[in-house]
Amino acid sequence: MKMTRRGFMLKSMAGAGLLVGSGALFSACMGHGVRRDDFRNGARAFEPVPALDEDTAAILYYASLAPSGHNSQPWYIKMIDRNEFLVGADPARRLTAVDPDNREALLSIGAFLENLSIAAGCLGYEAEIKVIANSQKDEEVARVTLRKAKATDYPISRLVSRKTVKRGHLTTVIKAADIDFLSGELKGHLFYFPRDTRHANCIKEGAIEAYRSWVERDAAQKENTAWSRLSNADARKYRDGLTTEGMEIKGIAGFYVRNFVSPEDFMKPGMLKQSLQFAVDRAGEGGGWIIITGYGDGVAGLIETGRRFERMALTARERLIGLHPMTQLLEEEPGQKLIASNHVSRMNAQFVLRVGYVESYPQPVSLRRPVSWFLRT
Template structure:
């Protein structure tokens, strides 16, 4: 497949830059946006930004790589929505572990599955509030599982009551244990109290002002914010979906982030609310407990929470993003 850069028009030559700018809406751990790009002629190189690694929260760089995988998939969706086919080479430089992918804009058929998600790039938001008691229809849940599988990642719905109770306990225990990890609370304070024009971090307007239902400690992570939210008397119909991979190499974490992005955008397109629960995979001890609770031999990478938002719930406001100029290598 010939490289599209060989014959880029004046209009097409801005495609890589426009695609990166749209991809910056991707979710990341504490909205740290730990990525950086180099834009060339007809291609984009994605790098991890070690200066935005959160060692207290993310000691083995799992969250960082998952975040970069999410922005990589957002970039693929942006390219398809802008009318370009792409070819992705993951981990292209064995001498540079920061260089995670090279994306080339090429001639060829569009990825229609990615293109239909283009309109969701600006609509997806993390919703940390309670959901309704309406369960996700089985057919829709199966479709989300298929979207993860397209990336070589298994998405395990946690629906059996005993397994759900076990996973919820793992999440709650992980949140408690993390508070004793060196540097964790300092990072939490740093990334939830950013200066006004910081363009990153988790603002108070994106965090619910009211507590979740009793017994839902696993949903609590950030200090109370100002986002209007309420708990209902009935059970929460939100479904936990755990992404697991056969291995735990850098590329496994990267593609798990891509799968997470696909599932989140597909859920948004279906009118569902989503949140990312990463605390159970950030410590090796809790990750092993999560594996046992799930009864799987594969490596847990991330937990997603998906459900129907409460009627009349106010929109989740946009969280800040750094401008394109701040994430470019010159």
């Protein structure tokens, strides 16, 4: 007899008590989703690229560990010669429903360029980066030239271990010393609002309303569906997007989603209600909120903001601080109105982050495309 999804879920939940009693058996039965480390080639974290020398391939791999909305990885590389290339915004990877002006894509490319600069330094190169785009819709964003230089001692492990942390934020207020540590070069552009303060509560409620608007907007949900890689087969095929591991859907729930849920199911009322409840629950966690403002206008300002954000994000693990962008506050009309009505016009908010201490830092699992997939020769 063919079992329906509902029937499977009921039987699975009924048997959950038996599985929980044996952690090893539970893990063996449920398995896990595809993770970044599943693609390691022995000690090598990245796959060789025949068209590139090993150093350039490594630099571009580390650059690609930058965060991006929906894990869309909106960049491409076009080689000019051996040590010079263009970094572009791939139009096929635009999030037109939630990021029509390419603001978030350029912030992500800024983070990509920061990782690139750091990785180049670690491998004995200096990366000269020149922003060449005149508008946010231009495809070619920056020109990069690599020159041999003395290697830096920056811990490249920071690039590998950076992770967006969605769950498990403690409600402890972040210490002033830790906020100062995170601020680094963001001083004057990073604003922390401790939980339960008036401003933090305003941001929390605004984030929930903005998320509700996102859930109710059909175009946004279709785009979210298009970037969902729920099955392990799709995760391996595309190596981008929203996977169960990346969304932190684990255990029996993760097994069920990977095997019995399609991306289109996420647009059904029941799933949308669960998604909204997830956002409500997460907004109630953590030690407060951080707003990061921009560095000037236009493409260059967005690139610089993305670079400085990444410098901060790379250090968060050292203080056991989880960062979770809740970008709907800047994407959806209710959130935009909230920001405009509560801040002076010169406060150009570019990131809204839920922030909180975590008891232990999870390992990064979100997938990355091989360098050869985003290389244009």
